[in-house]
Each structure stands twice: as C-alpha cells, then as structure tokens.
Amino acid sequence: MANRPSYPGTPRWVKVFGIIVIVVVLLVVAMMLIGSGEHGPGRHAPSGDAGGQAAPSTGMADHAPPEGGRG
Amino acid sequence: MIMTPRLRKFALAAHLTCSVGWIGAVAGYIALDVAAATSQDAQTLRTAYLAMELIARYVIVPLALASLLTGLLMSLGTKWGLFRHYWVLISLLLTIIVTVVLLVETQTIGYFADMAADPTTSGDDLRALGSTLVHSVGGTVVLLVILALNVYKPRGMTRYGWRKQQKERKVSQP
Numbered sequence: 168m169a170n171r172p173s174y175p176g177t178p179r180w181v182k183v184f185g186i187i188v189i190v191v192v193l194l195v196v197a198m199m200l201i202g203s204g205e206h207g208p209g210r211h212a213p214s215g216d217a218g219g220q221a222a223p224s225t226g227m228a229d230h231a232p233p234e235g236g237r238g
Numbered sequence: 239m240i241m242t243p244r245l246r247k248f249a250l251a252a253h254l255t256c257s258v259g260w261i262g263a264v265a266g267y268i269a270l271d272v273a274a275a276t277s278q279d280a281q282t283l284r285t286a287y288l289a290m291e292l293i294a295r296y297v298i299v300p301l302a303l304a305s306l307l308t309g310l311l312m313s314l315g316t317k318w319g320l321f322r323h324y325w326v327l328i329s330l331l332l333t334i335i336v337t338v339v340l341l342v343e344t345q346t347i348g349y350f351a352d353m354a355a356d357p358t359t360s361g362d363d364l365r366a367l368g369s370t371l372v373h374s375v376g377g378t379v380v381l382l383v384i385l386a387l388n389v390y391k392p393r394g395m396t397r398y399g400w401r402k403q404q405k406e407r408k409v410s411q412p
Contacts, residue, residue, distance in 0.1 A: 172404070178394030181324045 241315035249315060253308035257388075260301040261381050267293045268374050274350075275369035280361030284354040287367070291351035294344050302337045309333060322399025325387045336380050343373050 241249060267290060274286040309330065313320040321327055350367050353359050395403065 174397055174400050175395075178324065178392070180392050181328075181394055184328065 239315060240317065246312075246316060249308060249311050253305065253312050256301050256305040256308055257381075257385070260298065260305050261378065261385065263293060263297045263301055264374060264378050264381065267298060268371070268378065271369045271371050271374050274367070275371050278365060280364050283361075283364040283367075284359075287347075287350040287354035287364070290370070291347050294340075294347045299340060299344060302333075302340055306333050306337055319399065319402070321396055322402060323391075324394040324396060325390075325392050327396060329384050329387050332380055332384050336377050336384075339373060339377065343370060346370060 270286045270290045270293070273282055274290065277283055277286070310320070312318070313326055313330070318326050320330065347370060350370075353367060354364065
C-alpha cells in the first residue's frame with residue numbers, strides 16, 4: 168500500500184510576505200510610540216498652549232472628533 | 239457551489255470593475271489629500287475636505303464593500319475556494335483589513351468635512367486639520383499588493399486546500 172503523500176509545506180513567498188508584514192507592523196507601532204502617541208483626529212483639535220498660540224475662537228469645540236485613526 | 243461559465247464571467251467582470259475602480263477612486267482621493275496636506279489657502283482646504291468626504295463616502299466605501307463581496311463570490315463559486323490557496327487567503331485578509339481601516343478613516347474624513355462646511359471655522363483651524371495621506375497612500379500600496387496577487391496567482395496551497403485536493407483525487411481515482 169502506497170504511503171499518503173505529505174503536505175509540501177508553506178511556500179517561500181508566503182514566509183517572505185509574512186516577514187515583511189511583521190516588519191511593517193512593528194515599524195508602524197514603533198512610529199506611533201515614538202510619535203506623540205496620539206492616533207486619531209483628536210490630535211488636530213486645537214490646544215490652547217500649542218506653539219504659544221491661543222485656541223482659535225471658532226466652532227471647533229462643537230465638532231467632537233470621532234474615535235478612530237487618521238493619517 | 240461552482241458557478242456556470244456565464245455567471246463566472248459576469249462575477250469576474252463585476253469584481254474587476256469594483257476592484258480597479260476602488261484603486262482609481264483612491265487615486266482621485268489622493269490628489270485632494272495632497273492638496274489638503276500642502277495648501278495654505280482656506281478656500282482650497284475647504285473644498286478639498288468636502289470633496290474628500292463625498293468621494294470616500296459615496297465612491298470608495300461602496301466600491302470597497304462591493305469588491306469584498308464580489309471577491310467572496312468569485313472564491314466560493316470557483317475552483318479556487320476561499321481557504322485553499324495562499325494568494326486567495328492573503329488577498330481576502332488584506333481586503334478585510336483595508337476595508338476596516340477605510341471605514342474607521344471615513345469617520346475622520348467626515349469630521350474634517352464637518353469642520354470645512356462650518357462657515358465659522360477659520361483658515362488657521364482648517365490648516366491645523368492636516369490630511370489623511372499616510373492612510374490613503376498606505377491603503378493604495380496594499381491595494382496594489384492585492385492586485386499583484388490576483389494577477390500573478392503565486393503557487394502554494396494551504397494545508398486545508400492540500401487535504402481537500404487529496405480527498406478529491408481519491409474520489410476521482412478510486
């Protein structure tokens with residue numbers, strides 16, 4: 168009785184692709200940690216002490232930034 | 239269930255239209271995003287943010303969801319399957335990730351558009367908003383990777399796909 172052929176294994180391109188994805192994800196996480204740590208539209212909301220400028224006297228406070236990321 | 243050749247062609251045409259259209263729509267979006275990132279003119283910023291929201295909400299998101307749906311139909315309705323080949327599985331995972339990031343990003347773009355639509359928002363406030371370039375350019379790179387995977391279809395079966403293939407061979411050659 169012939170033996171059942173065994174699984175040939177994961178192709179090399181999948182392994183290389185996986186390594187690239189891991190490196191990219193680590194780089195993004197590192198950049199987020201090195202940066203201000205904020206990742207969202209909230210970082211664009213005016214802060215009174217930013218650059219020594221007063222907070223703009225506009226309706227920005229009326230616009231609550233949504234949760235989530237931004238680029 | 240394997241689709242008939244006629245239905246398969248129709249599904250493929252729909253999938254190609256949505257997928258390539260998605261990339262094209264993002265290219266148009268990036269042009270506005272670059273304007274939002276570089277312009278100092280309040281009128282340009284206001285226009286760019288409003289147009290970005292319209293393109294994202296009414297063109298990019300529907301195309302992304304349609305691309306995901308037609309891709310699922312193509313996989314399940316053809317011999318490729320959804321979990322049999324690495325290129326299909328990776329394409330599916332990347333499409334899901336890009337779509338989720340897009341849906342989250344659409345909220346941010348909506349916030350920018352709300353700010354731009356508000357006549358009381360000053361030019362300084364608009365300039366402080368910035369752009370979504372990192373996400374839009376990053377998303378385009380991922381979409382191009384998915385496109386390349388779908389065109390080249392690199393060899394390689396998953397363990398599940400290989401087992402299924404062996405089973406089918408056993409049935410066809412008893």
